[in-house]
Amino acid sequence: MLLFLILISFLLGYLLLRFFQRYDLYEKEPISVMGAVAVVGGIVSIALALGLYQLVKWFGFSQFTSDIGLIFFVAPIEELSKLLALYITYPIFRKEMNEPTDGVIYMSCVVLGFSLIENLFYAMPGPDTHALIFIRVFTSTPAHILFSMFMGLGFYMVKKKVLTHRFLLLTYFYAISTHALYNLSLFNGWPLFYVLLLFYISFRALNRLLEYTSAKSPFRVSLKSFVEQTPFPPMEPGLECLHCGDTSPKPTYRIGKIMFQKCVQCPYYITSLKSLSQIFHHFASKFSNVSSFIYSHLPFVENPLIRHHWISLDKKLAIFELGVLHHYLETIRQNIVLRFESNRWFQKNLVKHSRHDLD
Structure with a gap:
């Protein structure tokens, strides 16, 4: 059963890559490049996150599942790790990034890799492992992507010298805020309504983001x-x-x-x-x-x-x-x-x- 859920997780990852391609209307990104960014970006972001967690522990804090830990450490560490991994993997997709949607897509690839590897960690034997993996496969992966994709636009705009690094910082704080709210809702047993509301608002924001990036594509033809x-x-x-x-x-x-x-x-x-x-x-x-x-x-x-x-x-x-x-x-x-x-x-x-x- 556990192996089946892990396979489902990877299948979902592949389907999500294909789903992202649908929004790349005018010059689709190669699935091979997207896959490479997902694999390398996932490994790099997980390694960075583990390193930052160890650094925080070295300074004496280890209560990561407390409200303080979820808000001020878990969300900032994981979102920073994804953003840094996007910069590190930039040489892989540099030649392909030529329209705003590309930044969003490659950010989602990094996040997808991060989430899939994270699911493998949660799949380690333990109490309620099967139930936890089942929940994470169908909620955590989409949640990670929804919360982080604005950083992809910030990354593109900074690289193309359209917007300042302060805009990228704003997208980082957006990712932290939504990620922290999601974690708080799960660990504190908030009513399902609040989780669904967060997903709804985030999905609406994502739709507006993708509409904008597509509308600004230099390859768009009337x-x-x-x-x-x-x-x-x-x-x-x-x-x-x-x-x-x-x-x-x-x-x-x-x-x-x-x-x-x-x-x-x-x-x-x-x-x-x-x-x-x-x-x-x-x-x-x-x-x-x-x-x-x-x-x-x-x-x-x-x-x-x-x-x-x-x-x-x-x-x-x-x-x-x-x-x-x-x-x-x-x-x-x-x-x-x-x-x-x-x-x-x-x-x-x-x-x-x-x-x-x-x-």
Whole structure:
């Protein structure tokens, strides 16, 4: 049973690496490099953490499971170890780190390695070992990643001289705070509601982070540019145009899971509702609450899909004018960037000469 749980832990780790790759929309990181960073970063971060724990013990403190220990020693030591391991493993992924999402992804790889090795330590024979490993496999690994990923953005911004080291320090304190709250909830038996609330808030913050990093990618191409860069799309069996009813074969555009067609009888493009959601993911960098951007009115921009009745729920199809949907998607993306960069903690930590990079 114990061996099975350990194998599940490693399988979960691999699946998480693949999951992170999904958010790297425009230039995916090699899984081999991600794996190398996870292995080396995990070993280095664990070694650093053990060394720092021994140093603290040498100064006379060993009550790491007390509230004081959890807040002032465990969380700071482990988060510092992960951050230092990211710096140490930087030569492995230096050539690959060319967009903001990369910093987040490689930070998550280090954290994943740390968590998997930590689970092996907890798997040592002892009371309630199986139950402890079961809980850690399905909660601790995601928790470590959720709490530390902001440091990945801080690392990238410092390396690219966009933000100061003070911003990286802020992300470190965020990781410490959320990590400490998580530890306190587990060791003090807080109601499950508080643990779930912490996960919910952290996951929301992570979604906003990934939306921002994707929106700032230098490799991102707008919907209009993508169409213009595909001058001779192949003809495929046609979806029904909701405007003119044409069902003949149509020029078909594909990228990833996205497929849409140009009607040959009218100016509209046709796509499935499922593919429409993917269009918002890819071209507007919108990962969460996508349905509200498709089916609802927004306070900062008019929704053309609703205004022009371009959606058919019965047929599970949608049509759009390229220029109009392009403008809508770009407005959403710009709002994501503006909302993130208008935060005071972001503006106060800009490197002066980098302001032009944020336009």
